[in-house]
Amino acid sequence: TEIRPIGRRPFSPAPARTSSTSPAPPSSSHVRAGSLSPARAASLRRRQLKKRDPPDGVQVEPLESGRLTVPTVQTSFAGVDVEDGIEVLSTPKEPHVGLTFETWERAQTYYNKYARHAGFSIEIDTSKDSKRENEKRKTRCPARMIVRKMEQGRWQVVYFSKDHNHECVKKFSLTKYLASHRSIPPEEKGFIKFLHGCCITTTRAFQIMAELYGGIENCPYTQGDTKNLRLEYRAEYRGKDVKATLEYFEELKKEDPEFYYSYSLDEFDRVKNLFWVDGEARKAYELYSDCIPFDTTFFTNTYNMPCAPFIGIDRNSLTIQFGCGFLRNEKTAAFVWIFTEFKKAMGGRAPVNIITDQDLTMEAAIAEVFPETVHRNCRWHIMENARKVLGHFSNNKKDLASDFNDCVDNSFTTHEFEHKWQLMLDKHEIRDDERFRHLYDMRHRWVPAYFMLRFFPFLQATARSEGINAVLKKYVNPQNSILNFLHQYKKIQQRIFSKQIENEATTVVKVPHYLTGHPMEVQMKEAYTRKLFNMFQNELQLNSWSYYVVRVQGDELIDVVSYGTCPDKLYGSRTVRVASNKLDGMYSCECCKFQRDGVLCCHILKVFDALAVHEIPARYILARWSVEKMDGAENEEVAAGPLQAKEITEQGKHAIRYHAAYTKFSKIVRPFMIDDESHSIVLKHLDVMQHELAEFKKRKMLTAQGEVAKEKSLNIKTKKTKKVGVESNEAGSSNNVTQPDLAGGPKDPPVKKRQGRPRTKRYDGLKLRAKKTTYELRM
Numbered sequence: 001t002e003i004r005p006i007g008r009r010p011f012s013p014a015p016a017r018t019s020s021t022s023p024a025p026p027s028s029s030h031v032r033a034g035s036l037s038p039a040r041a042a043s044l045r046r047r048q049l050k051k052r053d054p055p056d057g058v059q060v061e062p063l064e065s066g067r068l069t070v071p072t073v074q075t076s077f078a079g080v081d082v083e084d085g086i087e088v089l090s091t092p093k094e095p096h097v098g099l100t101f102e103t104w105e106r107a108q109t110y111y112n113k114y115a116r117h118a119g120f121s122i123e124i125d126t127s128k129d130s131k132r133e134n135e136k137r138k139t140r141c142p143a144r145m146i147v148r149k150m151e152q153g154r155w156q157v158v159y160f161s162k163d164h165n166h167e168c169v170k171k172f173s174l175t176k177y178l179a180s181h182r183s184i185p186p187e188e189k190g191f192i193k194f195l196h197g198c199c200i201t202t203t204r205a206f207q208i209m210a211e212l213y214g215g216i217e218n219c220p221y222t223q224g225d226t227k228n229l230r231l232e233y234r235a236e237y238r239g240k241d242v243k244a245t246l247e248y249f250e251e252l253k254k255e256d257p258e259f260y261y262s263y264s265l266d267e268f269d270r271v272k273n274l275f276w277v278d279g280e281a282r283k284a285y286e287l288y289s290d291c292i293p294f295d296t297t298f299f300t301n302t303y304n305m306p307c308a309p310f311i312g313i314d315r316n317s318l319t320i321q322f323g324c325g326f327l328r329n330e331k332t333a334a335f336v337w338i339f340t341e342f343k344k345a346m347g348g349r350a351p352v353n354i355i356t357d358q359d360l361t362m363e364a365a366i367a368e369v370f371p372e373t374v375h376r377n378c379r380w381h382i383m384e385n386a387r388k389v390l391g392h393f394s395n396n397k398k399d400l401a402s403d404f405n406d407c408v409d410n411s412f413t414t415h416e417f418e419h420k421w422q423l424m425l426d427k428h429e430i431r432d433d434e435r436f437r438h439l440y441d442m443r444h445r446w447v448p449a450y451f452m453l454r455f456f457p458f459l460q461a462t463a464r465s466e467g468i469n470a471v472l473k474k475y476v477n478p479q480n481s482i483l484n485f486l487h488q489y490k491k492i493q494q495r496i497f498s499k500q501i502e503n504e505a506t507t508v509v510k511v512p513h514y515l516t517g518h519p520m521e522v523q524m525k526e527a528y529t530r531k532l533f534n535m536f537q538n539e540l541q542l543n544s545w546s547y548y549v550v551r552v553q554g555d556e557l558i559d560v561v562s563y564g565t566c567p568d569k570l571y572g573s574r575t576v577r578v579a580s581n582k583l584d585g586m587y588s589c590e591c592c593k594f595q596r597d598g599v600l601c602c603h604i605l606k607v608f609d610a611l612a613v614h615e616i617p618a619r620y621i622l623a624r625w626s627v628e629k630m631d632g633a634e635n636e637e638v639a640a641g642p643l644q645a646k647e648i649t650e651q652g653k654h655a656i657r658y659h660a661a662y663t664k665f666s667k668i669v670r671p672f673m674i675d676d677e678s679h680s681i682v683l684k685h686l687d688v689m690q691h692e693l694a695e696f697k698k699r700k701m702l703t704a705q706g707e708v709a710k711e712k713s714l715n716i717k718t719k720k721t722k723k724v725g726v727e728s729n730e731a732g733s734s735n736n737v738t739q740p741d742l743a744g745g746p747k748d749p750p751v752k753k754r755q756g757r758p759r760t761k762r763y764d765g766l767k768l769r770a771k772k773t774t775y776e777l778r779m
Helices: 038-050 104-118 133-137 172-177 186-197 202-212 223-237 241-255 279-288 332-345 360-369 379-395 400-409 414-428 434-441 463-475 482-509 519-527 530-546 593-597 602-610 633-640 650-672 676-732
Strands: 123-125 144-149 155-161 260-265 271-277 307-313 319-327 353-356 374-377 547-553 557-562 576-581 586-589 774-778
Touching: 104 144, 104 155, 104 172, 186 202, 186 223, 186 650, 202 223, 202 650, 241 260, 241 271, 241 482, 260 332, 271 332, 279 307, 279 319, 279 482, 307 463, 319 332, 319 463, 319 482, 332 360, 353 360, 360 374, 374 379, 379 400, 379 434, 400 414, 463 482, 482 530, 519 530, 530 547, 530 602, 547 602, 557 602, 576 602, 586 602, 650 676
Parallel strands: 353 374
Antiparallel strands: 123 774, 144 155, 144 774, 260 271, 271 319, 307 319, 547 557, 557 576, 576 586
């Protein structure tokens, strides 16, 4: 059933009962005849005629404003003005000179409510000089109400005019689109800001609010209003973004003493580069500094500064964050700065291996700051660029693409790569091709064969960095501030911690499915995390099904031969040689999987079977892939205190309570909106509830004011008593930790200019004026 205001024309009795010379009875109760059956309409007319003289004590005051008439509870006695599904609305009386209000805000609310039912919108002027230029584009409507503050402190209407020089909106359902009637309640603004903090789009946020209202048609504001509200939130820190960011860093430092941040300034004292890392990441880096994927990404902030996250891989093979930064540009000096700060934050420890995209400035910075670090370029990017450049050329050369891929991907040694490369050049007659010569000259930076003995676990590209960049872009908006990015970054960090705990629970709680029943499978179940255990099981399966052994030199040199083609594309159908020393427990394989990934390959596992080795030597179980050992101290500490569940935040409680109360009220009230008597009951209790809540708010404000006054007096006494102590502390203190001067300090980075007219010319700024004692409410 559609709930809406009833017709806009006053009801007139049937011609048979009304003379043309006699006026219609005064009434603002009416229905649209087209929505009723003839019998029902006739019945209502008869009952309406009986009600010409209302009962004693019932005041009939029809209100017509701009030819829009809305019935009230007083004018629709006994419930004859409502058809099923039509709501009866309460209309305010027309303002008049002498009407008083407690505050000017209440006067505004009263006049705005009157304007809503009359079909026009209002605006506020605080002086005679407030006739702005944009008024020239309007109608200069004379309708207005002027209120003035009297000596008693109340506000009184001193002038009122209801005459308009334009047509008012005659359809009540359209008046909600007028500017002054589209206000978003404060509690809903807070909830929309909460949704904005969760990176929910404007469209989705409006859909959520409309759903809470029971439909878009019931929502008192539009999607454009929620968009404007979001723009206000984004402009909140404009010009003071860096100051708020540094204050936020200081708050984090109080919570986490190991939190580290640093920034550099340009010649105009604007932030040029920024870097931060939390204590948990610094602690994790001590164990996982063996491999760092690094890449930059754009479109994460309003300044269009490249974002530079440092990425690691934990014991569960999850991507973790080792800090993040913003750079003014991607020049060598910027990379040198952020790598230096990263190294300083990590106690001077450089990463063992690092993989980046093919960037010469980044390469030069790594060579300067991390000279001992093995630097590798992303193979995928280079191969993709090669396909783009050589695509048409390779199509004319049969088997060139397959030979090129085989040469790069299936070479276990540098000698094998060199041999295959020369064969490819001779076969396809491309020895003089500059493109292939360039790829060959930079082979030591990207070809996997040159990194077979380097630890890049399950990693041939910067996919993990690109993955975290994709996650960042889901959480952030390119028009948001740096401070907003930090809040979202913290949420991503919390998400990673949650995922780590979830994986730890999977390892500890869930029982895995054994695939082979091999003794080593049982051993590694206790040693590895669940993700690594599943990878080990895959190698164990390949060992059982795909290979047999051929002894080349007793037990010291063994060839592992494939029955056909191994499901693992890297291994294919090739024969792999394993060198073994059972006495010393030393084993090595040509595929170098243990050196690359830290997990034994299926070839060595096959040799274990041949040599009757039933337990993996401890040197081949890396601590970085193993279950974290607990000494019981943490459990004792937790058991000593009471177990308490984490509670929802106050903001979350507010949103849930508001939604629950609104939904419950709507379910209770909606069925009774078709009857005047039940509607009046609802309004009566709403008035009582409003009065009680207003009294509660006053008491709460008085209590808060008393507590603030008491706290101020205590602070004054404390300052007086501690004055001598501060002087003595300064004389003997050895703590030279200095806080940043946030009062005058760093400024926001320059905002990249966007296309179109400047915002200062597209929108008029807010003009602040002194407080006035006279307010003019006008059309």
